[in-house]
Amino acid sequence: MKKIALIPARYGATRFPGKMMALLGGKTVILRTYESTVNTGVFDDVMVVTDSEDIYNEIVSHGGKAVMSKKEHECGTDRIAEAVVDMDVDIVVNVQGDEPFTQREPLEKLLKVFEGEAGRQVQVASLMQELKDPELVEDPNYVKVAVDKNSNALFFSRSVIPYPRDKAIKTVYYEHIGIYAFRKQMLLDFTQMPMTPLESVEKIECLRYLENGIPMKMVATTYMGVEIDTPEDLKKAAKFL
Template sequence: MRVLGVIPARFKSSRFPGKPLVKILGVEMIKRTYMQAKNAKTLNKLVIATDDKRIFDFCKQENLEVVITSESHLTGTDRIAEVAHKIHADFYVNIQGDEPIIDPKSIDEIVNFALDSHKKGKKYEVFNLYKNISPKEAQRNSIVKVVINENNELIFMSRFPIPFSKSNENPNYKKQVAVYVFSAYALKLFEQSFKMHGKGVNERFEDIEILRFIDMGEKVKMLECFYDSISVDEPCDVELVKKWLVGNKK
């Protein structure tokens, strides 16, 4: 089966404009993400998908494979759905451009998990990673919290700390790690749903694109991730990445 890795990148982020090109210890974030993802063994091909000429020109200059997409997309997955019309694959991996220390092993694990699931005939078209976090981390609205059932299927995601604890007991909080695997069929569903209804209700409230599948009644299979991951959602996150890189001598 053919697996295409796609890194969606847009310049006009509401919380952090221009972040794909922000330099982290001298290297642009989008390049760091690309070079990390390039080391994944399960990807047949890796491209950056952007609607911005500045990002496109930078990628060309740095010999990073890139495709130009429409400016109308509201989410990275919508952007990948357009890429799916241009580049054929059986599975598409959404690797967020603001994950500059993404471990390629985490990409390989979820891709192999998805491929194995399909070989066994299990009916999942969407796969996502999660990682356990501290109660302190769970308070940040920029970190997407995850609730799953005993079958590791997604119940809900929220920027609010969920599940809520009525007692003083701290729940085992989990965060979403922004690596998704979609079958080609799942991307068609995602695209068609937007054309018919726009963003899903919960997707719109929370601003979490994977919730469109939950709004559609589609199952999302979750896999625990044990590798480090820092999503750069706000300028302050750049310092966290710098500290990690220095501490790990990267």
């Protein structure tokens, strides 16, 4: 299978405009994300897909690969789908541009679910990690996911799921890490599906798959990096670095 990583990156993020070009330890967030993704060594190619000339030039000037996309995309998935239409590729991994600590092991585990006979049935997969800090469980900036016995997603929410009605039962909470892997055709199909009601209200795009009856395989990882959504996250990332 030919596997590539595409990193969607727009300049005007709602909660933290310009975060991709924010400095983290002397390098921009987007450059760190690109370099860490390349350094995993698990992809045949890695590219940043952006609507920003500043981001494009930042990657290309450091010897990286980037492509320009349209500005009007609703989400990162639509942005990478535009870029991948004419590419000869089997599996496309969407690595968020605000994940500067991307590591090899979680990506290897994610790609592995597409292998073998069982893997033929998997069309889209993503990562999750256990959330143990009660404040983060309550934080709507941390998207939670509940899964079935086969690690297929049941629901994603910014609310606390599952709700601990019975305090005597130990409850495990999982945070959804926004790194997705798609078969190419499923990625292209996604862009033809209209936005769904739950997706609209939660502002979580992967709910579109579940609302259309498409299973999403979740892969548990112990990856504990920092996803940069807010200026406070950037401070956390600097400490983590």
